[in-house]
Amino acid sequence: xxxxxxxxxxxxxxxxxxxxxxxxxxxxxxxxxxxxxxxxxxxxxxxxxxxxxxxxxxxxxxxxxxxxxxxxxxxxxxxxxxxxxxxxxxxxxxxxxxxxxxxxxxxxxxxxxxxxxxxxxxxxxxxxxxxxxxxxxxxxxxxxxxxxxxxxxxxxxxxxxxxxxxxxxxxxxxxxxxxxxxxxxxxxxxxxxxxxxxxxxxxxxxxxxxxxxxxxxxxxxxxxxxxxxxxxxxxxxxxxxxxxxxxxxxxxxxxxxxxxxxxxxxxxxxxxxxxxxxxxxxxxxxxxxxxxxxxxxxxxxxxxxxxxxxxxxxxxxxxxxxxxxxxxx
Amino acid sequence: xxxxxxxxxxxxxxxxxxxxxxxxxxxxxxxxxxxxxxxxxxxxxxxxxxxxxxxxxxxxxxxxxxxxxxxxxxxxxxxxxxxxxxxxxxxxxxxxxxxxxxxxxxxxxxxxxxxxxxxxxxxxxxxxxxxxxxxxxxxxxxxxxxxxxxxxxxxxxxxxxxxxxxxxxxxxxxxxxxxxxxxxxxxxxxxxxxxxxxxxxxxxxxxxxxxxxxxxxxxxxxxxxxxxxxxxxxxxxxxxxxxxxxxxxxxxxxxxxxxxxxxxxxxxxxxxxxxxxxxxxxxxxxxxxxxxxxxxxxxxxxxxxxxxxxxxxxxxxxxxxx
Amino acid sequence: xxxxxxxxxxxxxxxxxxxxxxxxxxxxxxxxxxxxxxxxxxxxxxxxxxxxxxxxxxxxxxxxxxxxxxxxxxxxxxxxxxxxxxxxxxxxxxxxxxxxxxxxxxxxxxxxxxxxxxxxxxxxxxxxxxxxxxxxxxxxxxxxxxxxxxxxxxxxxxxxxxxxxxxxxxxxxxxxxxxxxxxxxxxxxxxxxxxxxxxxxxxxxxxxxxxxxxxxxxxxxxxxxxxxxxxxxxxxxxxxxxxxxxxxxxxxxxxxxxxxxxxxxxxxxxxxxxxxxxxx
Numbered sequence: 058x059x060x061x062x063x064x065x066x067x068x069x070x071x072x073x074x075x076x077x078x079x080x081x082x083x084x085x086x087x088x089x090x091x092x093x094x095x096x097x098x099x100x101x102x103x104x105x106x107x108x109x110x111x112x113x114x115x116x117x118x119x120x121x122x123x124x125x126x127x128x129x130x131x132x133x134x135x136x137x138x139x140x141x142x143x144x145x146x147x148x149x150x151x152x153x154x155x156x157x158x159x160x161x162x163x164x165x166x167x168x169x170x171x172x173x174x175x176x177x178x179x180x181x182x183x184x185x186x187x188x189x190x191x192x193x194x195x196x197x198x199x200x201x202x203x204x205x206x207x208x209x210x211x212x213x214x215x216x217x218x219x220x221x222x223x224x225x226x227x228x229x230x231x232x233x234x235x236x237x238x239x240x241x242x243x244x245x246x247x248x249x250x251x252x253x254x255x256x257x258x259x260x261x262x263x264x265x266x267x268x269x270x271x272x273x274x275x276x277x278x279x280x281x282x283x284x285x286x287x288x289x290x291x292x293x294x295x296x297x298x299x300x301x302x303x304x305x306x307x308x309x310x311x312x313x314x315x316x317x318x319x320x321x322x323x324x325x326x327x328x329x330x331x332x333x334x335x336x337x338x339x340x341x342x343x344x345x346x347x348x349x350x351x352x353x354x355x356x357x358x359x360x361x362x363x364x365x366x367x368x369x370x371x372x373x374x375x376x377x378x379x380x381x382x383x384x385x386x
Numbered sequence: 387x388x389x390x391x392x393x394x395x396x397x398x399x400x401x402x403x404x405x406x407x408x409x410x411x412x413x414x415x416x417x418x419x420x421x422x423x424x425x426x427x428x429x430x431x432x433x434x435x436x437x438x439x440x441x442x443x444x445x446x447x448x449x450x451x452x453x454x455x456x457x458x459x460x461x462x463x464x465x466x467x468x469x470x471x472x473x474x475x476x477x478x479x480x481x482x483x484x485x486x487x488x489x490x491x492x493x494x495x496x497x498x499x500x501x502x503x504x505x506x507x508x509x510x511x512x513x514x515x516x517x518x519x520x521x522x523x524x525x526x527x528x529x530x531x532x533x534x535x536x537x538x539x540x541x542x543x544x545x546x547x548x549x550x551x552x553x554x555x556x557x558x559x560x561x562x563x564x565x566x567x568x569x570x571x572x573x574x575x576x577x578x579x580x581x582x583x584x585x586x587x588x589x590x591x592x593x594x595x596x597x598x599x600x601x602x603x604x605x606x607x608x609x610x611x612x613x614x615x616x617x618x619x620x621x622x623x624x625x626x627x628x629x630x631x632x633x634x635x636x637x638x639x640x641x642x643x644x645x646x647x648x649x650x651x652x653x654x655x656x657x658x659x660x661x662x663x664x665x666x667x668x669x670x671x672x673x674x675x676x677x678x679x680x681x682x683x684x685x686x687x688x689x690x691x692x693x694x695x696x697x698x699x700x701x702x703x704x705x706x707x708x
Numbered sequence: 709x710x711x712x713x714x715x716x717x718x719x720x721x722x723x724x725x726x727x728x729x730x731x732x733x734x735x736x737x738x739x740x741x742x743x744x745x746x747x748x749x750x751x752x753x754x755x756x757x758x759x760x761x762x763x764x765x766x767x768x769x770x771x772x773x774x775x776x777x778x779x780x781x782x783x784x785x786x787x788x789x790x791x792x793x794x795x796x797x798x799x800x801x802x803x804x805x806x807x808x809x810x811x812x813x814x815x816x817x818x819x820x821x822x823x824x825x826x827x828x829x830x831x832x833x834x835x836x837x838x839x840x841x842x843x844x845x846x847x848x849x850x851x852x853x854x855x856x857x858x859x860x861x862x863x864x865x866x867x868x869x870x871x872x873x874x875x876x877x878x879x880x881x882x883x884x885x886x887x888x889x890x891x892x893x894x895x896x897x898x899x900x901x902x903x904x905x906x907x908x909x910x911x912x913x914x915x916x917x918x919x920x921x922x923x924x925x926x927x928x929x930x931x932x933x934x935x936x937x938x939x940x941x942x943x944x945x946x947x948x949x950x951x952x953x954x955x956x957x958x959x960x961x962x963x964x965x966x967x968x969x970x971x972x973x974x975x976x977x978x979x980x981x982x983x984x985x986x987x988x
Contacts (some may be wrong), residue, residue, distance in 0.1 A: 082828035090844050205970035207455050207916070209923050212942055212960035219953045281445070283487040285636040290441055291502045291553070292474035295467075301501070317919055324835025326922050332946075342836065346843045354840045361833045382491055 064384075068377070069370060076366045083362045087133050087355045092127065143356035148348045153356035156341060161360075162339030163233055164330070168322055170253055171261035172315055178265045179311060183272020184299065190277060198269060205266035208308035211328035214259045218332070221255060228255055242384035256333040260325050264318050268311055275307040309380055320365045388459065390561045390593045391417040391440065396453035398439055400664055401446075407433050407449055407665035410674075411617035414691070417561060422587060422594045424604040424625070426640070427614035430661045436614070437565045441474050441596070458560055459532070476506055479554040483566040484547045485546035489538040495522070495549045496534040502556045521552040525582060526652045544575035548582070555586065561593040566601070580607055601640065605629055613637045616662050616672035623697035635677050635695070635702040671702065725976020731969035735962075739790045749778060750784040750936035772955050773943070773948055781936050782962055789938040790967060793835050793854055793919040799857035800918075801911045804864030809895055811865070812872025823869070828981045834859035840919055842930045849932045852925060867910055871903035876885035888912050909978045916970040923963050938963050 117226055125133070128377040137144070143153035186198040222230035229235065229252050240248050278283065288302045328341030338357060377383050391663055394414045400407040410432050417423045424525040425433045437554055440455055442462060455462040458477045462470065482488040490498060499521060500514040509517045515534070522530035525548040538546055547567060554562055564583065568576035592622050598604060604611055604625065611629070612622040613636065621634035632638040637656040659676040671677070683702050691700040737932070745904025753775035754767070761770040761778075769778040812823040829837075841855035875881055876899075884898045925931060938959040945955030 067654070072724050078824060079827050081832050083832055086828065086832075090840065093844070103914065203971065204964070207964050207971055209920055209942075209960060209963050210941075210957070210966075211924060212853065212963065213941070215946060215949055215956050216953075216960065223950050223953075281485055283482055285491045285555075286438075286443055287482065287488045288490070288548075290443055290474055290480045292471040292502070292505055294471060297505075297776060298870075302490050302493075302769075306490070320831070320833040321835070322943075323833040324838075324924075327835060327839065328927065331928065341841060343928060346839060346930060349843060351844055354843055358832060358836055358840050362831050362837050365833065373923050380492060380538045 065374065068372065069374065072370045072373065073366075076370070080359075080362065080366065083359060084135065087359055088131055090355060091134075091351065092130075095188035104221050107140050109298065111332040138359075140161055144240075144352045144354040145357065146345075146350055146356075148345075149353070153353050157338065157356055157360050160338045160341045162337075162338065163335055164326055164339060166249075167253065167256055167260060167326060167330070167335060167337060168319075170257040171322060171326075172319075174257055174265035175261035175268055176311060176315070178261070179268025179272050180304070182265075182269045183307075184276055184304070186273040187271065187280070195273075198273070201256070202266040202269050205262050207374050208262070210259055210262060210325050214255065214329055214332040217255050217259060229250075230255075233256065233336055252333075255334055256329050259332075260322060260329045263325065264315070265320060266386055267318060271310050272307060275310055276303060279303050279306045305379070309376060312372050312376045312379070316369045319368040320361075324363060379381075389416040389418050389456075390421075390458060390490065391415075391595065392454075392456040393436070394456075396436070396439065396455065398435060398444060399451055399453045401449050404665045406654075406668055408617050410439065411621055413453070413614075413617065413686060415612055415619060415622070417593050420593055421562070422596060422607055422609045424596045424598055424608035424611045425451070425614055426598060426601065426604055426611055426670065428453050428599065428661050428672055431614045432617040433614050434565055435676050436664070437563050437595065437597045440469055441478055441480055448498050454520050472506070475502055475554075476557045476565060477559055478559070478561045479559045480563040480565065481547070481550045481554050481567050482567050485543050485550055485570065486538075488550055489553075490548060494535055494537055495541070497547070499534075499553045499556055502553055506557050506558050508595070517556075518552075520690070522549070524586070525552045527552065528667070542692055543571050544579060547571060547575075550578075550681065551582065555590065555592075558590065559592060563595045563597070566594075566599070567598045569598075576603075583607070589642070592676055600706070601629070603630055612641070616667070618672065618700065619691070620673065620701065621696065621697070621699045627697060633699050633706075634701050635679055635703075635705065638675050638705060639676075639678075671700075686703050722979055724737065725979070728976065732973055733971065735786050735966045736788040736790065738783045742787055742874045743842075745782035746777070746783060748780075752776065752782045754780075758948065758955075760952070761954055763960075770946055770954060772944055773952075774944075775964065778941075778946045778958055782938070782942055782959065784936040785938040785941060785959060785962065786966070788932075789919045789922060789936045789963070791858065791936075792849065792922045796856035796860065796918045796922075797914045799853065799866060800860035800914060801907065802839055803857060804861035805868050805900070805907065807861070808865035809870025809872060809900065809967025811871040812876070813891065813895055815876075819869070823864075826865050827963040830862045830921065831861070832859075835924060838884070839888055839930060840923055847925075847930045847932055849935060850931070852922060852932060855925070856921050859921070860914055860918060863909055864907070864914070867906055868903060871906060872899055875899050875902055883918040890925075892965065895958045907982045909974060909981060912977055913971060916974070917966045919963065919967055919970070922986060945958040 063114050076331070141154050144155070145151075146153050146156055147154055182198050186195045189195045218230045221228045233252050234245065234248050235252075238248065285298060285302055288298045291302070326335075326337065326343045327339040329335065331343040332336050334340065338360070342354065344350075345357065393416070396410050396413045397408055398410040398487050399405070400409060408502055413432075413436060415436075415543060427433045434685065435444060435448060436561075438455065440449060440462065442450070444450065450463060453463065457473060460469075460473065460477075462467040462473065465473070489495070490654070491519060496515060496518045500509070501516045503509040503517060504511070507570050518534055519530050521568070522534055527533050527545065527548050533541065533545065533549070538549070540563070541549065551567075554563075562583075567583070568579050572673070580603060583594060583596075596603075596608060608625045608637075610623065612619045613634065614620070621628065621632065621637045628637065629641065632641055636657070643657065657676060662672055662675070667675070670687060671689055674680040683701065687702070689700045689702045691698050733976050744752075754777050755776040757770045757771055757773050759767055759771040759775075761768065763770060767777050767779065769782065772778055772781070807826065811819040811826075838855040839858045841858060842851050845851040845854075881894065881898055884894045889898070922931075922937065923942070924944060925938035926937045927943045929943065931937050933938045941959035942956050942963075943950070945957075945959070949956055954979050
C-alpha cells in the first residue's frame with residue numbers, strides 16, 4: 058500500500074515536470090501577446106485618466122518597466138511567473154493572482170459537477186442505448202447526441218432560463234446562492250445545489266454527448282469479449298455481468314475522454330458563467346473582455362492551461378488506478 | 387448408468403433470412419460419468435458452438451431452434467434464466483481456447499474465482515481467500531498465494547489457463563467442457579495442461595468433453611471420439627477402434643492427412659475442398675462433394691445414423707471393418 | 709455515373725447526410741440572397757420594436773429591441789457565419805497541414821519541436837485563447853478569423869502527421885525518394901494526395917465548430933461591430949429574455965441547424981469516403 062502511494066507521488070511529480078516546457082511555451086506566447094497587441098498598459102491607464110501628457114505616459118512606462126528592452130521585460134515577466142505573480146489588473150486595482158484565486162472555487166465546483174454529471178449520464182444513457190441497440194431508445198439517444206453536438210451551449214442556457222426560471226419558476230436563473238437569504242449549513246448547500254443544476258447540466262452537455270456515444274460503443278465491443286462469456290459461464294446474473302465486468306472495462310475510455318475535453322469545458326464555462334452570472338473565472342473573463350483588461354485575460358489563460366495540465370495528470374492517475382495493466386512508472 | 391450430458395437432435399441456426407443456415411444440424415451425443423469424450427472436426431464444423439450450447443452461451447447471432455440437452459437429467463434448452471444460472475458452473479463449466487482474453491483484465495485472479503464461489507454460495511467472504519488458494523494449489527499453480535493477488539496480465543498463458551481451470555473447477559462440476567484448451571499454448575505447456583486435466587479427472591471424477599482438432603491429443607487422452615462435420619456427428623466410437631479402423635470416409639480422410647497418428651501435435655489438414663457454409667447444402671450427405679466414394683444416392687438422401695457394435699456412423703457407403 | 713457503389717451513390721444512401729446537404733444548401737442560399745431580398749441591410753430600424761413573429765405580416769419573424777427585421781438579420785447572419793466558418797477552416801487547414809506534414813515527413817528533432825509547439829496550443833483552452841486574441845486586437849472579421857484558425861489547427865496537425873507516418877514507409881514514397889524527388893515535390897505529389905481523405909472529412913467538421921466559436925465570441929461582444937451575426941443577435945435578445953425570448957430563440961435555432969447540417973454532411977462524407985468505417 059505504501060509502495061503504491063510512493064509510486065503515485067513519483068508519477069505525479071514526473072508528469073508535472075514533463076509539463077513544464079509546455080507551460081513555459083504558453084507563458085512565452087502570453088508575453089508575445091502583451092507586446093504584439095496594439096497599445097500597452099500605459100495607453101490603457103492614460104485613456105482611463107482622460108488627459109495624458111507625454112510626460113505622464115513616460116512616467117507610467119518607467120514605473121511599470123515598460124520602457125525596458127523586450128528581452129529584459131521577458132526575463133522579468135518569467136521571473137514573476139515563477140513566483141505566481143501574474144501582474145496587476147489596472148481595472149480592478151488588484152493583483153491578477155488574487156483576483157484569479159478568489160474566483161477559482163466556484164469554477165472548480167461548476168466544472169467538477171458538470172464532469173460528474175456528464176459521466177454519470179454518459180454511463181446511464183450509453184448502457185441504455187447498448188442494451189436497446191437498434192431499437193427506438195437507441196435511436197432517440199443517438200439523435201439527442203447529434204443535436205447536443207450542434208447546440209450552442211450559451212443559447213441552451215438561455216433557453217433553459219426561459220423555461221425553468223421564467224415560465225415554470227422551478228430554478229433560480231443566476232448567481233451561486235440566493236442574495237440576502239443568509240442560509241447556513243445544509244440550507245446553504247441545498248441553495249447552492251439549486252443554483253448549480255442548470256449551469257452544470259448545460260456545461261456538461263457536450264461531454265455527455267461524447268460519453269454516451271463512447272459508452273455505447275465500448276459496451277457493445279466489450280460485451281462480445283471472451284471474459285464476458287466466462288463471466289456468463291460462471292452463472293452470474295446479467296446485472297452482475299454488466300456492472301462488475303463490462304462497465305468497469307468500458308469506463309476506461311471515458312476517463313481518457315474527460316482529459317481530452319477538459320479544455321473545451323473550461324472554454325464553455327466562460328460562456329455559461331456569463332449566462333448564469335456564476336461568480337467564477339468565466340465571469341471574470343467576461344468582465345476582463347468588457348473592460349479590455351489584457352493582463353487579467355492573460356493571467357486567466359495561463360491559469361486555465363495549468364488547470365488543463367493538472368486535470369490531464371489526474372485522469373492519467375485515475376486510469377492507472379483502474380487499469381492494473383499500465384503501471385505507474 | 388445415467389449419462390452426465392445427453393444431447394439429442396440439437397439444432398442451432400444463424401439468425402438471418404436463411405431458415406436452413408444450420409450451424410448444428412441434428413446432433414446427438416452422450417458423455418458418461420468420469421468419461422473423456424473428444425469432439426473432433428475441422429474449424430467451422432460447429433464443435434465450438436456445440437460446446438457453447440451446453441451452457442446456453444451461444445453468441446447472439448446463433449439461435450437454438452430444437453432438440454434437447456440433458457445436463458444431470460435437467461433440460462437446459464427450456465430452462466429459465468434463474469435456473470440456468472444455478473446450473474452454470476455447478477453442473478458444468480467451460481474453459482476456452484484463449485487464456486489471454488478469457489479472464490477479466492481488471493480483476494485479480496482471487497476475485498474472479500471467489501466471485502464464482504460466492505455466486506453459488508460455496509463459501510463465505512471470510513473463507514473465500516483460503517478456498518481460492520486451495521483451488522490454485524489443486525491446479526498446481528506455482529506460488530499460489532502470490533499469484534492469487536495478481537492480475538491476469540502478469541501471468542503467462544499456461545498459468546492463466548491453470549487459473550481458468552481452477553475457476554472452472556471451483557464448484558466441483560460433474561462435467562468440464564474444454565474448448566481447445568491447449569491450442570493457444572506452447573507445445574511443452576500444452577502437454578502439461580493436458581496432463582493436469584487428466585489427473586484432475588482421476589482425482590475429482592468429473593467427465594470431460596474435449597473439443598479439439600488435434601488428433602494427437604485425442605489418441606492420448608480420450609475414452610471416446612465423436613467426429614463432427616457440418617453440424618453433425620458423422621462417426622462415433624471408442625478411441626482405439628475409431629482411430630485404428632475408421633469407417634466414415636471423412637474420418638479416414640482426417641487420419642490419412644496425419645503423417646503418424648501417434649505423433650503428438652499432429653493436425654488435421656488437407657482433405658480436398660472446404661467444409662460447406664451453413665445452409666449451402668440442403669439435400670443429401672453434407673460431405674458428398676468432398677467424398678471419394680460418393681454416389682448418386684449420397685447427393686440425394688441424407689444418411690441416417692446407424693449403431694453397429696458400439697459405434698455410430700452416418701454414411702451410405704461406410705468402409706468395411708478391417 | 710451514379711452507381712450504387714460510387715462515391716455519390718454511397719453518400720446518397722445516407723439519408724441524414726442528404727438532409728444535412730439540403731439544410732446546408734438552404735443556409736447558403738440565405739447567405740447569397742441576403743443583399744437581394746433585403747437591400748436596405750440588417751441594421752435599419754424598419755418597424756415597431758419587439759414585434760412577435762406573425763404579429764405583422766411584413767416581418768414574419770418579428771423585430772428585435774431596436775425594431776430591426778429579424779428575418780433580414782438572420783439572412784445576413786448566415787453570410788457572416790459561413791464566411792467566418794469557411795475562411796477560418798481554410799486557414800486552420802493550411803496551418804495544420806503544413807505543420808503536421810513537416811513533422812511527419814522530417815521526423816526526429818523537427819517532429820519533436822513541432823509537436824511540442826502543437827501541445828502548447830492544445831493545452832490552452834481554445835475558446836479562452838480565441839477570446840484573448842480577439843480582445844487583444846480589436847474585434848473585426850479578420851481578427852476573428854485569425855483567432856478561430858489559431859485555436860483550431862492542432863487536431864488537424866496531429867491527424868496529418870499520423871497519416872504521413874503511416875505513408876512514409878510505403879513503396880511509392882520510397883520509390884519517390886530513390887528517384888531523387890525533392891522533399892516538397894514528394895510531399896505535394898506523393899504524400900498529400902494519399903492523406904487527403906481524412907483531411908477533407910475533419911476540415912468539413914471543423915467548419916461547424918468554427919461557426920459555434922464565432923457565435924460564442926459574438927455573444928460575448930467580441931463580434932465585428934459592422935457584421936450582423938447570429939451570436940450577436942442572441943446577445944441582443946438576452947436583454948429582454950424574460951419577456952421577448954423569441955429574439956434569442958430564433959438565431960440560436962439558426963446556429964443549431966447550420967451546425968447540425970454541417971456535421972451530418974461531414975459524417976456522410978466520412979462514410980462515403982471510408983466505407984469500412986461504417987461498422988465502427
